[in-house]
Amino acid sequence: MYKMQPESSTSQDVQVPVAILGCGLIGISWAALFLHHGINVRAWDPNPAARNALSEKVKAPMAQLADMGPPAITLGILSVFTEMSAALEGILFVQESAPEVIDLKHEIYHNFECCAGPDALIASSASGLSWSSLSSKMSAPERLLTAHPFNPPHLVPLVEMYSPLDAVLDRAERVYCQIGRVPVRMKREATGHIANRLASALWREAVNIVVEGIADVEAVDLALVNGPGLRWAVAGAHMTYHLGGGEGGMAQYLKHLGPSQESRWEDLGSPTLTPEVCATLISGVEAEAKGKSIKELEKARDAGLMRLLAARDGKV
């Protein structure tokens, strides 16, 4: 129900090194995933500090991955390059995780088209920019796909992909399956892809519940984590209502409870993030955090994710 990728033989695109362009938090996670799965990585970042820190910074996510399942017999080799052109030498697959600035991305794609071989693909981790705008200046836009991971990308399996060409998605899917990801195909571009649209819709009501005084921030989170969130880690929203319809499935659910869902939709809120609302959310989440720092909370979240993934999927 939650994992459907085929067992794949080694994708040709990772029999040679992959290139990682942009070595911030997202790029580090991608590098760790490829290395853990025995794939060589050629990394580049315009910032010398980011380049110099990379080999040290991949250690923590690689250790987390190793905690969940044994790495490849031979780990991938990490090479870091000052020049983008050098990083692109001999590769067939690029994961680009530059900041979300369109001109910066266009410049990278221009260099990609100049330096990478004609068969190479470039996958953008872009969260807020569309495939159309990203590819608009390329001479061969079909070489670009969007492949949006979900934070923290080395732990959360989802990769949301969009390209107008199925053959491009087929190739990217084989790469992502190779590194234990669960690639999901979109049929057309949309702001927020799939997952951030769902998260945004849920959070709007989570904010509304606080604003309307129904429950406080901590209670909302506690309800989500011990109720629908837990269940959505196993069965999706549509599947859940299919099961909610009894033997008649979704058809029966829609017949009997569709109208009550529609009237509930009417009852949901449309809050505005006014200064007062922001203050309530900030103090609410601080109460929930109980004095724990962001680092401590992240560590707890990651440990929780690792336990769930190991239990759910058996391996990563």
Place this chain on the structure above:
Amino acid sequence: MYKMQPESSTSQDVQVPVAILGCGLIGISWAALFLHHGINVRAWDPNPAARNALSEKVKAPMAQLADMGPPAITLGILSVFTEMSAALEGILFVQESAPEVIDLKHEIYHNFECCAGPDALIASSASGLSWSSLSSKMSAPERLLTAHPFNPPHLVPLVEMYSPLDAVLDRAERVYCQIGRVPVRMKREATGHIANRLASALWREAVNIVVEGIADVEAVDLALVNGPGLRWAVAGAHMTYHLGGGEGGMAQYLKHLGPSQESRWEDLGSPTLTPEVCATLISGVEAEAKGKSIKELEKARDAGLMRLLAARDGKV
């Protein structure tokens, strides 16, 4: 982050038997939970078939509970009664899970007030009826609380509680902690409590994504289960954005990304469940189910939930 109930000593309310009124699916789950935790149950249902089947029907959920953690040294004893008055004898806590028909509920509460001792509380599993309407005919409405479980109730820990009296919630909380539940307090009544409001908000966008042709039913579910759903089994929606703000937490998140959330809210859809939309959802979820029956899908979901719970919480 996902479990905050205190270790409690035995609640006085479960040192005597509890009463289960209504032995449908929800009542069966409640009975299994109490029995598994060593608490005697006095059950009643107006339907002889439901009464006769109960002792057999609690076996499956009790076996699932035992799979996740050892039961109490002495299991609770199940007694089934033809008369509600007999089931209420000597109890201090009642869990009522009758059908969602207000007159039926009122009749049960009337009998409760006639037959149960003056210190007994009655908790209603009602999903769609409010505390105000449920308690409106009682001579002592403060003896009622709403305590809504989440399906399947013996596996999903959430219990959403509402009562205007903190002392009532304190007592109920001790009972639910005793049987491994995670009780969450609402500050006021609301249709759909917390969890079904969140689920409804998310599903509206999940339907919209399908209607707008962004992705198909199966892709939406796969993205949820391998992305935000998985993460929400560990950290709530508010906490997630707190972590998304880096060292500055929620304050920083709201400052930098609040406006983009608001503009994404604008972009979310408001679908209508027309016959065409329903047909798309039904065929989509059938494609996702890949020929598996509801029973098989439920079994897979339950097995997944059990693995996650055991991994996340260590015990149930």
